[in-house]
Amino acid sequence: MSKMNLLQAVNHALTTAMEQDPHMVCFGEDVGHFGGVFRATSGLQEKFGKDRCFNTPLVEQGIIGMANGFAASGTTVVAEIQFGDYIFPAYDQIVNETAKFRYRSGNEFNVGGLTIRTPYGGGIAGGLYHSQSPEANFTHTPGLKIVVPRNAYEAKGLLLSAIRDPNPVLFLEPKRLYRASVGEVPETDYEIPLTVADVVQEGKDITLLAWGAQIEYAEKAAAMAAKDGISCEIVDLRTLLPWDRDTVAASVNKTGRLLVTHEAPITSGFGAEIAATIQERCFLSLEAPIARVCGLDVPYPLALEKEYIPDQYKIYEGIKRTMNF
Amino acid sequence: MTEPKATSLAVHKLAFLDANALSIPVYQVLKQDGTLYKGAAKPDMDEATARRIYDNMVYIRVLDERMIAAQRQGRISFYMTCIGEEAAIIASAVAIDDQDMVFAQYREQGALRARGFTTEQFMNQNFSNEMDLGKGRQMPIHYGSNALHYMTISSPLATQIPQATGYAYAQKIRKTGQITICYFGEGAASEGDFHAGMNMAAVHGAPVIFFCRNNGYAISTPSDEQFKGDGIASRGVGYGMRTIRVDGNDTLAVYQATAEARRYALEHSKPVLIEAMTYRLGAHSTSDDPTGYRSKEEEAVWAMQDPVLRFKHWMVKNGWWSDEEEKAVYSKYRDDILSQLKVSEKIPAPQLEEMFTDVYDKMPQHLIEQYEALKAHVQQYPDVYPKTSGRLDA
Numbered sequence: 001m002s003k004m005n006l007l008q009a010v011n012h013a014l015t016t017a018m019e020q021d022p023h024m025v026c027f028g029e030d031v032g033h034f035g036g037v038f039r040a041t042s043g044l045q046e047k048f049g050k051d052r053c054f055n056t057p058l059v060e061q062g063i064i065g066m067a068n069g070f071a072a073s074g075t076t077v078v079a080e081i082q083f084g085d086y087i088f089p090a091y092d093q094i095v096n097e098t099a100k101f102r103y104r105s106g107n108e109f110n111v112g113g114l115t116i117r118t119p120y121g122g123g124i125a126g127g128l129y130h131s132q133s134p135e136a137n138f139t140h141t142p143g144l145k146i147v148v149p150r151n152a153y154e155a156k157g158l159l160l161s162a163i164r165d166p167n168p169v170l171f172l173e174p175k176r177l178y179r180a181s182v183g184e185v186p187e188t189d190y191e192i193p194l195t196v197a198d199v200v201q202e203g204k205d206i207t208l209l210a211w212g213a214q215i216e217y218a219e220k221a222a223a224m225a226a227k228d229g230i231s232c233e234i235v236d237l238r239t240l241l242p243w244d245r246d247t248v249a250a251s252v253n254k255t256g257r258l259l260v261t262h263e264a265p266i267t268s269g270f271g272a273e274i275a276a277t278i279q280e281r282c283f284l285s286l287e288a289p290i291a292r293v294c295g296l297d298v299p300y301p302l303a304l305e306k307e308y309i310p311d312q313y314k315i316y317e318g319i320k321r322t323m324n325f
Numbered sequence: 326m327t328e329p330k331a332t333s334l335a336v337h338k339l340a341f342l343d344a345n346a347l348s349i350p351v352y353q354v355l356k357q358d359g360t361l362y363k364g365a366a367k368p369d370m371d372e373a374t375a376r377r378i379y380d381n382m383v384y385i386r387v388l389d390e391r392m393i394a395a396q397r398q399g400r401i402s403f404y405m406t407c408i409g410e411e412a413a414i415i416a417s418a419v420a421i422d423d424q425d426m427v428f429a430q431y432r433e434q435g436a437l438r439a440r441g442f443t444t445e446q447f448m449n450q451n452f453s454n455e456m457d458l459g460k461g462r463q464m465p466i467h468y469g470s471n472a473l474h475y476m477t478i479s480s481p482l483a484t485q486i487p488q489a490t491g492y493a494y495a496q497k498i499r500k501t502g503q504i505t506i507c508y509f510g511e512g513a514a515s516e517g518d519f520h521a522g523m524n525m526a527a528v529h530g531a532p533v534i535f536f537c538r539n540n541g542y543a544i545s546t547p548s549d550e551q552f553k554g555d556g557i558a559s560r561g562v563g564y565g566m567r568t569i570r571v572d573g574n575d576t577l578a579v580y581q582a583t584a585e586a587r588r589y590a591l592e593h594s595k596p597v598l599i600e601a602m603t604y605r606l607g608a609h610s611t612s613d614d615p616t617g618y619r620s621k622e623e624e625a626v627w628a629m630q631d632p633v634l635r636f637k638h639w640m641v642k643n644g645w646w647s648d649e650e651e652k653a654v655y656s657k658y659r660d661d662i663l664s665q666l667k668v669s670e671k672i673p674a675p676q677l678e679e680m681f682t683d684v685y686d687k688m689p690q691h692l693i694e695q696y697e698a699l700k701a702h703v704q705q706y707p708d709v710y711p712k713t714s715g716r717l718d719a
Contacts, residue, residue, distance in 0.1 A: 034545035057515035127464040129480035303453040303461030
């Protein structure tokens, strides 16, 4: 074990996977010698050479298009999109190509070797275009897997699983926690299975469901609620597509209440999908309507970022409203 | 079915064109010492224009210096300098008409200043306060002004290129007698939007000047990892548009080329591509550290080609500028900017309601409800949201 931040854990996972697979490549804007604008790919070019870790021209649709083709040969590739906000020029390649390769060819071809890494989320004074959480733009696309780690330990284990999963994976990294999340991470190779949610904290009164950076706010809100004698169970969904309905339903059947929180705008956010599914599965156990504490239906603002974020205070108020229903 | 147009000469011997068959020269007028190259035509620039250009260069040098300092002191969150590219940006902006439209990338504050953007407007945007024209929503340097015909900056790269084509096409349809200039870097020219915008401008005949600032780097990626072939200029030829490559540190070359490009674009309703060869002397942004990807020696070579100094030498040789004036103007702008900075940083952030306005022309019901709920929440936790809590109506 050694102390690592989330970036170092990502770097560790990439190094581990590249050491094991001699054909695996990593590419994207500035990822080569410079090691990426956040330094997630630091040292990879030195270690594995320019053929296996390199800068691409500045063209996201090209990055994912080239990664699709590379993966279609049966080879493993991790493509980096510098910010989640800049993934949209590649939307066509991801939604119409990556996600449908296997299905449209009757499994003659697939791009299961592709993992797309991209930083997402706000809280870093990034304004409109360095703050967005685009997960729900992709959860509507069958054929993709979508994974979001909450800390350094989870990032390494989930990224290794994502890279080795025989399906294309979109791996969204909470950039607010890149350096802030520091923890013990094994030096060894380990995987955290996809589509298995994690009960971060057990409780009996209400389930708080989140993923990525939002887990931190859920934990703080749970601590506030604990002072009022409210016992929160916190579940990290980890994989959004396909998601672990059983773990969430079991938790809600136990607590009788659910609050979902995400940073992306509330309308058509992934919380809506969870609420719909859980009210079907847990209707008779529910003691209150499923609550959502989410981003607002506005572009992500700069000066009023603090007001925008669904922080622990907003979650805490949501918990109280649900408990007092 | 139509026959292919017989525009190509037929040959009957197998021959490929070499990848570097096209070798586009660089247009230069002014040497670093302020004298003209042999054979270069005497520049068509009067003293007032020269002074206007130089004044803007000095202003931007001072603005950048002050804003970098403010960012390091934690007073603003982010900044991007123009250093090294002042001639390319300011001379081109001054060479066109002030009513022409500007679509910029993000490093073109010199073009905006040349249009008359005030120190107060610069500071209010960088401090994201309630007087910012953009209402404090975007990161610093994302300026824009309808009155000055300067489209508000959008961070995603190259999205402005096909938009410039569309805007210019509207200028043609509306017979405004104006054109559009579109700035972008050589890195942005790799984006799909670049190719779409160039091709459509040529096909549909849009009076737009595509002005590429080839400054050598896209963050850490040097241009030789960005593209092969003869730079960006060769693509203009490929898309069938009039093209020139200029020394981007040569104010006179940039000015003459842009003035002629404007005349041509307007007269023929056609696009023109200008590739200005220059160098980003500073970091990409305050979030970047160039020591990770380039040498001090390389930077020093380009510092010797300082475009501002080169132009100053020419001004002095013409008797249009002196060291006394230089001192006075630097000192004036330092004072102006510093005193406005102190004012702007005390202006409060936008009101809470401004988070919800301009999403649509009018606030729809669901946003009214979200605003009311957030307002109640901020009132409940005033200490958590100090920027807005003290200014809510009861």
